[in-house]
Amino acid sequence: MKTVFHIAYAELRMLFYSPIAWLLLCLFTFQSGMAFCDALGRLLETREMGVEHQQFQTYILMIDGVFSAIMGNLLWYIPLLTMGLMSREYNLGSVKLLYSSPIGCEKIIWGKYLAMMVFGVVLLAVLVLLGVCGACWVKDFDIPWVISGIAGIYLLYCTYAAIGLFMSSLTPYQIVAAIGTLLVLTVLNYLQGVGQDIDFVREITWWLALSGRSGNFVQGLIGLEDVVYFVVVIVLFVVLTILKLRSERRNDSKVVKVLPFVLVVVVALSVGYLSTRPVLMKYWDVTYIQKNTIPVKAQEFMAELDDEVTFTLYVNLLDRRFKEGMPAFRMKNYAMFKPFIRFKPDIKLNYVYYYDDCDDMRPDLARTDWSVQDKMLKICREEDLDADEFLTPEQIREKLDLSKEGNRLVYVVERENGRKAFLRFFDDNNYVPSEREIATVLKRLVTDVPHVCFLTGHGERSIAHTGDRNYYLLVVRNDRGALSNQGFDFGVRAMTGVGENLEGVDILVIADPQEEYTPEELQKVEAYLAAGGNALVTGEMNSRRILNRLLAGTGVQLDSVFVHQQELPDYAPELIPGEITEISVKQLGLGKDLYKHRGKVVLDGCLALETSDSDFECIPVVEVPGSGEPLVVALRRTVQGKEQRILIAGDADLFSAGEIRRERTGINAGNFSFMTGAFSWLANNEYPLDMTRPEAIDNTLYLSTRMFGVVKIILMWGIPLLIAGIAGVVLVRRKRK
Numbered sequence: 001m002k003t004v005f006h007i008a009y010a011e012l013r014m015l016f017y018s019p020i021a022w023l024l025l026c027l028f029t030f031q032s033g034m035a036f037c038d039a040l041g042r043l044l045e046t047r048e049m050g051v052e053h054q055q056f057q058t059y060i061l062m063i064d065g066v067f068s069a070i071m072g073n074l075l076w077y078i079p080l081l082t083m084g085l086m087s088r089e090y091n092l093g094s095v096k097l098l099y100s101s102p103i104g105c106e107k108i109i110w111g112k113y114l115a116m117m118v119f120g121v122v123l124l125a126v127l128v129l130l131g132v133c134g135a136c137w138v139k140d141f142d143i144p145w146v147i148s149g150i151a152g153i154y155l156l157y158c159t160y161a162a163i164g165l166f167m168s169s170l171t172p173y174q175i176v177a178a179i180g181t182l183l184v185l186t187v188l189n190y191l192q193g194v195g196q197d198i199d200f201v202r203e204i205t206w207w208l209a210l211s212g213r214s215g216n217f218v219q220g221l222i223g224l225e226d227v228v229y230f231v232v233v234i235v236l237f238v239v240l241t242i243l244k245l246r247s248e249r250r251n252d253s254k255v256v257k258v259l260p261f262v263l264v265v266v267v268a269l270s271v272g273y274l275s276t277r278p279v280l281m282k283y284w285d286v287t288y289i290q291k292n293t294i295p296v297k298a299q300e301f302m303a304e305l306d307d308e309v310t311f312t313l314y315v316n317l318l319d320r321r322f323k324e325g326m327p328a329f330r331m332k333n334y335a336m337f338k339p340f341i342r343f344k345p346d347i348k349l350n351y352v353y354y355y356d357d358c359d360d361m362r363p364d365l366a367r368t369d370w371s372v373q374d375k376m377l378k379i380c381r382e383e384d385l386d387a388d389e390f391l392t393p394e395q396i397r398e399k400l401d402l403s404k405e406g407n408r409l410v411y412v413v414e415r416e417n418g419r420k421a422f423l424r425f426f427d428d429n430n431y432v433p434s435e436r437e438i439a440t441v442l443k444r445l446v447t448d449v450p451h452v453c454f455l456t457g458h459g460e461r462s463i464a465h466t467g468d469r470n471y472y473l474l475v476v477r478n479d480r481g482a483l484s485n486q487g488f489d490f491g492v493r494a495m496t497g498v499g500e501n502l503e504g505v506d507i508l509v510i511a512d513p514q515e516e517y518t519p520e521e522l523q524k525v526e527a528y529l530a531a532g533g534n535a536l537v538t539g540e541m542n543s544r545r546i547l548n549r550l551l552a553g554t555g556v557q558l559d560s561v562f563v564h565q566q567e568l569p570d571y572a573p574e575l576i577p578g579e580i581t582e583i584s585v586k587q588l589g590l591g592k593d594l595y596k597h598r599g600k601v602v603l604d605g606c607l608a609l610e611t612s613d614s615d616f617e618c619i620p621v622v623e624v625p626g627s628g629e630p631l632v633v634a635l636r637r638t639v640q641g642k643e644q645r646i647l648i649a650g651d652a653d654l655f656s657a658g659e660i661r662r663e664r665t666g667i668n669a670g671n672f673s674f675m676t677g678a679f680s681w682l683a684n685n686e687y688p689l690d691m692t693r694p695e696a697i698d699n700t701l702y703l704s705t706r707m708f709g710v711v712k713i714i715l716m717w718g719i720p721l722l723i724a725g726i727a728g729v730v731l732v733r734r735k736r737k
Contacts, residue, residue: 003103003107003111004107004110004111004114005111005114006111007103007107007108007110007111007112007114007115008111008112008114008115008118009115010111011085011111011112011115012115012118012119015081015115015119016730017730017731017734019727019731020080020081021081021119022723022724022726022727022730022731023727024077024080024081024123025122025123025723025727026720026723026724026727027077027720028073028077028123028126029126029719029720029723030716030717030720031069031070031073032066032069032070032126032127032130033126033130033715033716033719033720034716035065035066035069035070036065036066036130036133036715037708037711037712037715037716039065039066040703040708040711041708041712043701044701044703044705044708047701048705066127066130067127067149067150067153067218068215068218070127070153071153071156071214071215071218074153074156074157074160075160075182075185075186075189076182077123078157078160078161078163078164078181078185079164079177079178079179079181079182079185080178081116081119081161081164082116082160082161082164082165082167082168082177082178082181083164083167083168083174083175083177083178083181084168084174084177085112085116085164085165085168085169086112086165086168086169086177086241087168087171087172087173087174087176087177088174090171090172105242105245105246106242108245109165109238109241109242109245110238112165113161113162113165113238116158116161116164116165117158117161120154120157120158120161121154123157124150124153124154124157126719127149127150127153128150129719130715131143131146131147131150133711133715134146136702137701137702137703138698138700138701138702139697139698139699139700139701139702140288140697140698140700141698142220142287142288142698144220144286144287144288145220145286145287145288147286148217148218148220148221148222148286149217149218149220151217151222152213152214152215152216152217152218152226153214153217153218155213155214155217155227155230156210156213156214156230158230158234159210159230159233159234160181160185162233162234162235162236162237162238163181163184163185163188163233163237164177164181165237165238165241166237166238166240166241166244167180167181167184168181169241169244169245170244185210188208188209188210189209189210189211190209190211191205191206191208191209191210191211192205192206192209192211192212192331196327196328196329196330196331197326197327197328198327199327202327202330202331203273203276203331204269204273206331207229207269207272207273207276208269208272213226213229213230214226219287219291219292220285220286220287220291220292221283221284221285221286221287221292222283222284222285222286223281223282223283223284224275224280224281224282224283225275225276225280225281228271228272228275229272229275232268232271232272232275233268235268236264236265236268239264240261240264240265243260243261243264247260278341278345278346278347279345281338281341281342281345283342288694288696288697288698289693289694289695289696290693290694291693292339293339293342294339294340294343294435294439294691295690295691295692295693297689297690298439298442298443298689298691299343301442301443301446301447302340302343302344302442303343304446305344305415305442305445305446307415307416307417308346308347308348308415308416309344309346309347309348309413309414309415309442309445310347310348310349310350310413310414311337311347311348311349311350311411311412311413311423312349312350312351312352312411312412312413312414313325313333313349313350313351313352313409313410313411314352314354314396314400314402314409314410314411314412315351315352315353315354315409316354316355316356316358316402316407316408316409317353317354317355317376317379317380317385317390318355318356318357318358318361318362318365318372318375318376318379318407319358319360319361319407319408319409320358320360320361320362320363321360321409321425321431322379322409324409324425324431324432325351325353325409327351330349330351333349334349336432336433336438337349337438339435340438340439340442352391352396352399353389353390353391354390354391354392354393354395354396355372355373355375355376355390355391355392355393356372356393356396356397356402356407357372357393357407358406358407358408359406359407359408360406360408360427360478361375365378365379372393373392376390400412405422405424405477406477406478408424408425408478409425410422410423410424410425411423411424411433411441413441413442413445415445419444419445420445421441421444421445422441423437423438423441424437424477424478424485425478426478426479426480426485427478427479428480430480434480435691436486436688436689436691437480437485437486439689439691440485440486440487440687440688440689443487443687443689444487447686449487449488449489449687450487450488450489450506450507450682450683450686450687451488451489451490451491451504451505451506451507452474452483452488452489452490452491452505452506452507452509452679453490453491453492453493453502453505453507453508453509454471454490454491454492454493454509454511455492455493455508455509455510455511455513455525456492456493456494457494458513458514458515458516458517458546459512459513459514459515460510460511460512460513460514461511461512461538461652461656462492463475463490463492464492466657467657467658468656468657468658468659469652469653469656469657469658470656470657471509471511471655471656471657472657473657473660473672474488474490474655474675474679475490481672481676483676483679483687483688486676486687486688486689487683487686487687487688487689488679488683488687493505501524502524502525502527502528502533505528505533506533506534506683507534507535507536507679507682507683508525508528508533508534508535508536509535509536510525510535510536510537510538510547510550511536511537511538511652511655512538512539512540512542512543512652513543513546513547514542514543515546516546517546517549517550522549522550525550526550526553529550529553529554529644529646530553531639531640532639532640532642532644533644534644534645534646534682534683535646535647535682536646536647536678536679536682537550537551537646537647537648537649538648538649538651538652538654538655539558539607539649539650539651539652540605540607540651540652540653541560541605541607543652544558544559544560544607551648553614553615554614554616554635554646554648555611555612555613555614555615555616555618555635556609556610556611556612556614556616556618556633556635556648557609557610557612558607558608558609558610558650559607559608559609559610559650560607561607561608562574562605562606562607562608563576563603563606563607563608563624563629563631563650564576565577565624565625565626567625567626568666568667570665570666571664572604574604574605574606575602575603575604575605575664576602576603576604576606576624576631577600577601577602577625577667577669578600578601578602578603578606578622578623578624578625578631578632579600579601579622579623579624579625580592580594580595580599580601580621580622580674581619581620581621581622581623582595583619583620584619584620584621584622584634587619588619588621588634588681589681589685590621590634590677590678590681591621591622591674591677592677593670593673593677594670594673594674594677597668597670598668599668599669599670599673599674600667600668600669600670601622601631601632601654601669601670601671601674602654602659602662602664602667602669602671603622603631603632603649603650603651603653603654604651604653604659605651605653606631606649606650606651606654607650607651608629608650609630609631609633609648609650611630611633615637616635616636616637616644616646617635617636617637618633618634618635619633619634619635619636620632620633620634621633621634621647622649622674631649631650631651632647632648632649632650632654633647633648634646634647634648634681635647635648643684645681645682645684647678647681647682654671654674654675655671655675655678659671660672660675676688
């Protein structure tokens with residue numbers, strides 16, 4: 001080891017006696033300080049404007065700040081640092097002395113690489129300084145997260161240095177070595193997209209790719225797979241460099257020379273492949289709020305999945321987004337489920353390819369009168385696909401009828417016990433299912449989901465028909481926010497049918513009936529409420545009398561007058577921007593997000609609500625600003641050991657498609673958010689899943705705007721000039737000697 005240290009010391013002396021090391025150090029310090037001050041300046045500017053931020057260190061240092069900028073800059077520094085490590089020995093002829101010396105090749109290479117590692121420590125000391133500044137100026141700074149980020153950048157630097165060392169051993173020309181290093185690093189950073197449509201190549205190129213490896217550390221997630229990757233790649237290129245020097249010392253045949261290189265590469269790829277296996281997937285989320293880990297509640301119900309779970313993606317070639325399910329995207333799809341595979345390594349991903357009519361077809365194909373097969377053949381010709389690999393419409397329907405899903409791209413998630421659910425893609429910019437939707441589907445496999453039933457047959461608001469007055473936004477199939485994608489099952493019941501009853505209903509919705517219910521129908525509804533069933537009741541003037549009969553035992557009645565407001569002279573008095581009450585947030589947890597962000601629940605033409613004593617506890621949920629008159633009330637009582645929950649509103653347009661989509665100047669409407677919260681409360685807060693994490697605590701900045709000017713001068717100019725001064729002294733003294 002002493003020899004290795006001596007070689008490293010000699011290499012460091014040579015490095016610091018040249019201007020290139022000092023120049024790169026000054027440039028690195030200046031760019032880091034500039035990125036830090038830019039992020040800090042934007043933060044101070046927005047703070048002066050009254051904008052609140054969360055997670056200051058993320059904004060200043062992590063994903064959006066200095067660390068992300070540094071990861072991009074390292075790509076340009078390393079070739080300049082490593083280009084002379086071995087090329088200089090070749091160019092000066094000193095490599096022959098190395099060959100004839102008793103020092104082994106491995107000691108020479110490890111010594112030179114150790115020098116690069118030490119210089120990396122000096123280089124990244126700048127980031128440590130910025131981290132210390134952040135810890136001084138930001139309250140409750142998440143230090144482990146910063147350490148993780150710096151460690152990730154250092155491992156990235158060491159990987160770049162190992163590659164640069166190897167490239168330097170291939171040529172006596174330093175410029176060629178630098179360009180070669182830059183080329184290899186660029187290829188490794190963009191390797192994820194290479195060969196993804198080939199089964200054997202896909203996982204190898206995905207693993208070899210550098211892109212995103214250090215990014216996981218910067219996000220605060222230390223994974224065994226990433227650590228193994230950096231160690232394996234570093235050792236691989238250092239060993240390849242050693243083998244290169246040894247091969248030049250010996251006069252062996254080409255086969256004998258090449259064989260060790262092949263063996264080392266095969267071993268490295270094998271170790272890397274094993275590290276990606278789900279059973280070996282180990283992670284450490286160092287962030288305070290556990291931002292990279294699914295919430296504890298999701299972990300709890302995943303622990304109940306004691307059998308195998310399979311995600312089968314059904315890919316319709318005629319779906320305009322079919323490429324998302326093609327082999328080239330399989331690793332990307334796998335990465336989407338990784339946070340869940342961490343807790344259940346036996347999750348399987350399967351793919352089924354077919355063609356059939358689709359309600360989301362490419363416009364140019366949808367406008368033609370071609371047959372389904374002709375459309376399929378056209379796409380196969382365009383994309384160079386084999387038509388025989390796709391199931392016909394008849395074959396896919398025998399396997400699984402997806403017509404109710406519009407034959408769109410969809411996951412069918414199934415347990416071994418036979419329970420299954422659909423995981424959809426959505427018509428928005430993100431398109432793919434998020435953490436919440438994946439967790440929701442998995443929970444559906446272990447728990448009963450709330451069944452929401454809409455009474456129909458008497459002119460009620462509908463979920464089956466479009467139109468401004470209806471509630472169909474609750475069940476839009478490919479809308480991410482629709483409650484049908486957030487864990488609820490919806491259905492309708494026409495009480496006029498023979499034998500129709502309310503068995504199996506968890507939430508009964510009675511929305512603005514226009515015709516009287518028969519005594520038999522009233523009896524069924526009253527029996528449901530008397531037994532402790534949860535319900536949502538919304539009405540208008542025309543349905544007031546009908547609903548008052550149903551609500552006779554609740555202590556709440558719809559009055560015959562409209563509530564008015566005087567605060568918005570630009571709007572009609574009947575338009576009420578209702579406010580969430582504090583008691584609703586504290587006692588029910590209903591509307592807390594709207595209350596926090598001062599959102600409004602808009603009711604246009606709301607009937608006043610009369611309350612009287614009953615068995616129910618009546619809690620106002622939405623009220624008129626200023627007067628406190630209730631617009632929406634919540635009722636609850638205990639029936640047979642279970643809490644019954646009823647929500648009553650004097651305006652049926654509250655949850656209508658027309659009201660939810662309407663925008664009004666000066667009113668921060670949040671009716672859809674309130675609708676989601678209302679159904680969540682009625683479902684005993686089981687769905688939609690609460691995937692929130694603890695709030696960030698690093699949201700106080702001690703630095704003032706006046707002090708920022710001084711800090712900017714020191715970090716951007718003072719420290720780089722100090723380093724430049726030290727460099728000048730060292731270089732001048734060296735030249736004199």
